[in-house]
Amino acid sequence: MTVKNILKGGTAAFVLGLGSAAAAQDSSFTMRMLDxxxxxxxxxxxxxxxxxxxxxxxxxxxxxxxxxxxxxxxxxxxxxxxxxxxxxxxxxxxxxxxxxxxxxxxxxxxxxxxxxxxxxxxxxxxxxxxxxxxxxxxxxxxxxxxxxxxxxxxxxxxxxxxxxxxxxxxxxxxxxxxxxxxxxxxxxxxxxxxxxxxxxxxxxAYVLTERVPQERLVAERNEMYWDNENTSIEEVVFLIINDENVALTRYLAGELDRTEVPTGQYPSLSEEYPDQAVSVPSLCTYYYNYNLRDTGPEWAQNADVRKALSLAVDRDVLVENVLQAGQIPAYTFTPGATAGFEVPEVPFATMTQEERNEMAQELLAGAGYGPEGEPLEVEILYNTSEGHRQIAVAVSQMWQQTLGITSTLANMEWQTFLEERGNGNFDVSRAGWCGDYNEASTFLDLMDSGSGYNDAAYVNEEVDTMLADAKTAENPQELYTQIEQIVAEEMPVIPLYHYTSVFMLNPAIQGWPYDNVQGNFYVKDFTLSE
CATH class of the missing domain: 3.90.76.10 (Dipeptide-binding Protein; Domain 1)
Known part of the structure; x- marks a missing residue:
């Protein structure tokens, strides 16, 4: 049984007529890239x-x-x-x-x-x-x-x-x-x-023929590929469009075969274009890193402060009011869609948001920060995207309303953002992790002190040992549960939500791997309907 969230309807057939015809005529597949x-x-x-x-x-x-x-x-x-x-x-x-x-x-x-x-x-x-x-x-x-x-x-x-x-x-x-x-x-x-x-x-299946930085990348069918005779699409085009609303406009004009749904617009688009708006589970987690380095902010060294900021984020509001496309509130780092993984119970997941807010206020005050203590200012670093901005704005408002914290938002283009985050030049930084393979270790290994993508610079020797032991364990679930519980207690990162893959897809494109939670696609497997 497919997990596609696609309903058939006639509304969008006319709108995408030009896009479908264009794709069928030149046998190409064109999709948007953010960066x-x-x-x-x-x-x-x-x-x-x-x-x-x-x-x-x-x-x-x-x-x-x-x-x-x-x-x-x-x-x-x-x-x-x-x-x-x-x-x-x-x-x-x-x-x-x-x-x-x-x-x-x-x-x-x-x-x-x-x-x-x-x-x-x-x-x-x-x-x-x-x-x-x-x-x-x-x-x-x-x-x-x-x-x-x-x-x-x-x-x-x-x-x-x-x-x-x-x-x-x-x-x-x-x-x-x-x-x-x-x-x-x-x-x-x-x-x-x-x-x-x-x-x-x-x-x-394809060879690179054109690359214009910050604009487009084009690949054409590789006649030397061993399975070339079964490849249908002649050309693959990746267009770099930073603005998701501009990308949607170009999609509706027939210039793109696939683009992401702008944040918050899935309900209306799925109603208007039911055979094109897609929301499927994805093996990814959206989260914020704290900077735990010695060069990071002093407050970030305090686990109570980190917990307070995490508790004060109303994840239900994020997924239901901001994102609105079936995303799942995250209280563990590893998504429940991960093969063989049983989502463990962590205390703050079962609390009401009112209870979380009360605990957050107590923890922050106990650490000496907040309205009755030392003022706390937090900068949120994210890569340029309207969706990332909306989430950062929402989180900063929650922190302000619940904890009296002042936040500033800093956005950077992708490559600069990666460098700044990797160099530890941030207070809190946006991050997203998609599984490199479908097993819990692909997420939890980021908590290893030696991981190249442990951008929080989190160090816990017990976690390192358990991660190593999990690789040889006949059933590593118990170790994964313990690690998630430690992460929930020490809060080196703030898990915000587990992704769904939300996009618009030209209905003429057949063969999209909706049931692959990693979202790995091979254009060579696509065909075009008449």
Whole structure:
């Protein structure tokens, strides 16, 4: 049974007539992106938009189907050793790069070593370590040569991975863009310029033909792709449109096949365009980081203050009055949609908002802040987006009304925002995390003190130990429950809500993976209805 929230109706057929006809005529798929991705090099990608692009240009060992199940990609199959520590992937004969060179097992060896190599400065190098690959930690730390990473190619069609810990979800992890192959023969020749149109050689269903910074990226069908005969869409276009309302206008004018629904507009759009407005569960959490570094604000070091700010946020108001598209209030970091995860009970989740507000006031006063104590000023950092602004405004008003806290809002364009957040130049910063694979560790590992995306700089040795133990536990749920309870008590982050994916989709586009909670899509699987 599908989880699509799409009702059939006739209202929108005329409105999207031009868009549908245009798509059918030139066999293209055009979608909106909020920001320019910092990189489309698989080894350097750190954002969802970059991954969406890379998934069209490159292909990893395994892909996902419309339900999120692992299916063959470059690898036709794999074997796992009895102890679960060795994975052997068998590559297909017909896989070639867009320049006609064969995709070899050595390409994967090179790519994974490159991602782990500290000289590459991959923001996702930690993911290679997370995969429990032999010597990954030492390679990333620069203690041993990348050639010591536990991957090998005994021949051109066999790729072998050696793990230090059995990970039952390891096959899911190799659908992530960081594990995609990159062409050593091109990178060696061209260096950083290899990602430019005309230079980029890729192995996916599409090849890069145009990239205009802050404007658009275009990819065209790769005739060399092993499954090209089953690809229907000729061209994929990503248009960068910062304003979500402008994007909606362009969608309704037929210029886009997909765009996000502006915050708060889903109820009206779903009524007016019932066959195009979509809201489906998504494996993502929207949250705020506190800056727990020594250079951060002094008040952020106090767990009672952090709890007070979190308690004072009325999550029901956020999802019902601001967002209005089926989002779920978040009281744990990990979404309930995560495979095999049982949402644990945390005390503040069962309280009424009035009870939360009373506790928040008591905690803040007890810490010496608030109306009867030291004034508290908080800056909320977020990347430019009307939706992010509306949430920040709502949260700041809740803090003001309940706790008497003064807030300032600071918005930055995406790349600058990432740098500032990563460098710890904030009080509170907006964040969103979407699962890299469908298992609770993809969320909770962000609470590890060594995680590259622990932007709060949270350190708890007990949590670190439990996260490590969970990787070898037969049933890690008990450990996940304990970690969530600790996070709810110490509150290094403020979970606000669990996403739904809310967008407008041209009804002529068939094959969107509505039931894949990770939202991973492959345009090669789309078709156009007449």
């Amino acid at each position: 320019e991705s910092p990189s489309i090099d698989p080894s350097l990608i750190e954002d969802v938009s970059g991954s969406d692009i890379a998934r069209q240009l490159f292909e990893g060992l395994m892909n996902q189907d419309a339900e999120g199940n692992v299916i063959p990609g470059v690898a036709t199959d794999y074997e796992v050793s009895e102890d679960g520590l060795t994975y052997t992937f068998n590559l297909r004969d017909g896989a070639v790069w867009s320049d006609g060179e064969p995709v070899k097992a050595s390409d994967f060896v090179y790519s994974w070593q490159r991602a782990a190599n500290p000289e590459t400065a991959s923001p996702y190098a930690w993911y290679i370590e997370l995969m429990s690959i032999e010597n990954a930690s030492a390679v990333i730390a620069g203690e041993v040569d990348p050639s010591e990473l536990g991957v090998e190619a005994p021949d051109d069609s066999t790729f072998v991975v050696h793990l230090t810990t059995p990970l039952p979800y390891f096959p899911q992890m190799v659908t992530h863009t960081t594990t995609f192959p990159v062409p050593e023969h091109v990178i060696t020749e061209l260096g950083d310029a290899w990602v430019e149109p005309g230079n980029m050689v890729s192995n996916g």
